[in-house]
Amino acid sequence: MQILQLTDPHLYGKASGNLRGVETDSSLRHVLDDALGPQAEHEAIHPCRYSAILVTGDVVQDDPSGYLRFKSILGRLQTQVLCIPGNHDEPDAMRHSLRGAPFEYCGTHPIGDWQFIMLDTCNPGHVGGRMTPGELARLDATLAASPAHAFVCMHHHPIAMGSRWLDDVGLANAEEFWGVIDAHPHVRGIAWGHVHQAYEGQRKGVRLFATPSTCAQFLPQSDRYALDSRPPAYRRFELRANGTIDSEVRWVDTMPLLQVATR
Numbered sequence: 001m002q003i004l005q006l007t008d009p010h011l012y013g014k015a016s017g018n019l020r021g022v023e024t025d026s027s028l029r030h031v032l033d034d035a036l037g038p039q040a041e042h043e044a045i046h047p048c049r050y051s052a053i054l055v056t057g058d059v060v061q062d063d064p065s066g067y068l069r070f071k072s073i074l075g076r077l078q079t080q081v082l083c084i085p086g087n088h089d090e091p092d093a094m095r096h097s098l099r100g101a102p103f104e105y106c107g108t109h110p111i112g113d114w115q116f117i118m119l120d121t122c123n124p125g126h127v128g129g130r131m132t133p134g135e136l137a138r139l140d141a142t143l144a145a146s147p148a149h150a151f152v153c154m155h156h157h158p159i160a161m162g163s164r165w166l167d168d169v170g171l172a173n174a175e176e177f178w179g180v181i182d183a184h185p186h187v188r189g190i191a192w193g194h195v196h197q198a199y200e201g202q203r204k205g206v207r208l209f210a211t212p213s214t215c216a217q218f219l220p221q222s223d224r225y226a227l228d229s230r231p232p233a234y235r236r237f238e239l240r241a242n243g244t245i246d247s248e249v250r251w252v253d254t255m256p257l258l259q260v261a262t263r
């Protein structure tokens, strides 16, 4: 089963909106063209090789009118688009805007031999994340209820990325999160956004994946905020019935950065 992850598109209401030198609308479209093949404007429905698309937060850049843009770009896809909020999203507006197929907001979604658990890690008013007791309990109950291979998605990183400024805004109660994960050996993979860079690791047999943004990237291993000049990107997963995972990041360098901006 092939799965696509898109993260941190940071859309605005206007197509010309740009984040740190990248026009986020055209950047997302370029990424999708690479991942899916060019989408003809006249096609009512776009067929899709992926069994699901995971969108791990920061769909908009503090601008809820960006959700309409997101819907117009992905709304014709003939596959589920599973979405969770990030710190730049407005969860109520996002949930309201993304009602109806192909979109799903948070929740748990069984697909094939796997279940996708889409977590809300947003902590209102904070850049960093925190899981509420209710969300931790939902994760635990969901994992207890099904022996299917579990793939967990979240916006905030639950491990240190080796970058001091980013590690100050990760998942604040990561120990509680890992306490739940460690109790359920059928968790196979965990994927997140937020850090705008590629990372792969493993913890107690669980594969870990951070995925670069569909727009601008952060410089890995930097203690201070710094942009990376790498292009927009996305991640592909191959999830197998035996619980193993293959994955690769694809960088889409057909679109030059407009400029390298400083914060």
Ligand SMILES: [Fe+2]
Binding pocket: 008, 010, 058, 086, 194, 195, 196, 213
């Ligand atoms: Fe982001």
